[in-house]
Amino acid sequence: GGEALAEALKVNNTLTQLNLARNKISDRGGEGLAEAVKVNKTLTQLNLAGNEISDRGGEALAEGLKVNKTLTQLDLSKNQITDSGGEALAEALKVNNTLTQLDLIWNQISDRGGEALAEALKVNNTLTQLNLGLNEISDRGGEALAEGLKVNNTLTQLDLAGNEISDRGVEVLAETLKVNKTLTQLNLARNKITDSGGEALAETLKINTTLTQLDLAGNEISAKGGEALG
Known part of the structure; x- marks a missing residue:
């Protein structure tokens, strides 16, 4: 199935969107599609969400992305990609x-993968949305991503919901947002943020003029932190 589609993609020159979400593509199918992505010149959107793809498939797709010149959207959410796959991407x-x-929501990427993606943000100048929700990123990864955002000037949306970021990571992110001029949406819902993190973000909001959406739902911010944000 997946392999046959991959072979077709090598010669097809009209398809722009391929949605294979919630199938059983697995690594073998992912590798086949990665080879197709290397030669296909029309596909702009590829959705592989929920396909049991692990690092092997993720690494193959990463190799495909190094040469592909047309793909603008890649959805790898709800797979089994860990730090190795994250580093390759x-x-x-x-x-x-x-x-x-x-989109890498709901994988198994922790701080090592987060740090690698942060380094990529320092040099990449086309990515506008990076979704890392429901992974295993803690303060170390959060701080690294904050450093990446200090120099990146294209990312507009960053989703870090459902990770393990606490006040320490958020305070560094808050400092970054004082200088970042492009991020418009930041999702930090369901992390481990308390009042001090909320207060740090409140100080940032007095200065930052580009952020339009900030999601802090499901954290541990009390009335004190709420007052600072309000």
């Missing part, structure tokens, strides 16, 4: 200049 982002949306 980060390396691809350093050279790819067409991808605008990368």
Whole structure:
């Protein structure tokens, strides 16, 4: 199934969107599609969400992204990609200049993968949306991403909901938002943020003029932090 579609993609020159979400593509199918992505010149959107793809498939797709010049959206959410796959995709982002949306929600990426993606953000100048919700990123990864955002000037949406970021990571992100001029949406829902993190973000909001959406739902912010934000 997936392999046959991959072979077709190598010669097809009209298809722009391929949605294979919630199938059983797995690594073998992912590798086949990665080879197709290397030669296909029309596909702009590829959805592989919920397909049991692990690092092997993720790494193959990353290699495909290094040479592909047309794909703008890649959805790898709800798979089994860990730090190795995250690092491979980060390396691809350093050279790819067409991808605008990368969705890695609900994988198993922790701080190592987060740090690699943060380094990629320092040099990538096309990605506008990075979705890392429901992974295993803690303060170390959050701080690294904050450093990446200090120099990145294209990312407009960053989703870090449902990770393990506490006040320490959020305070560094808050400092970054004082200088970042492009991020418009930041999702930090369901992390481990308390009043001090909320207060740090409140100080940032007095200065930042680009952020339009900030999601802090499901954290541990009390009335004190709420007053600061209000």
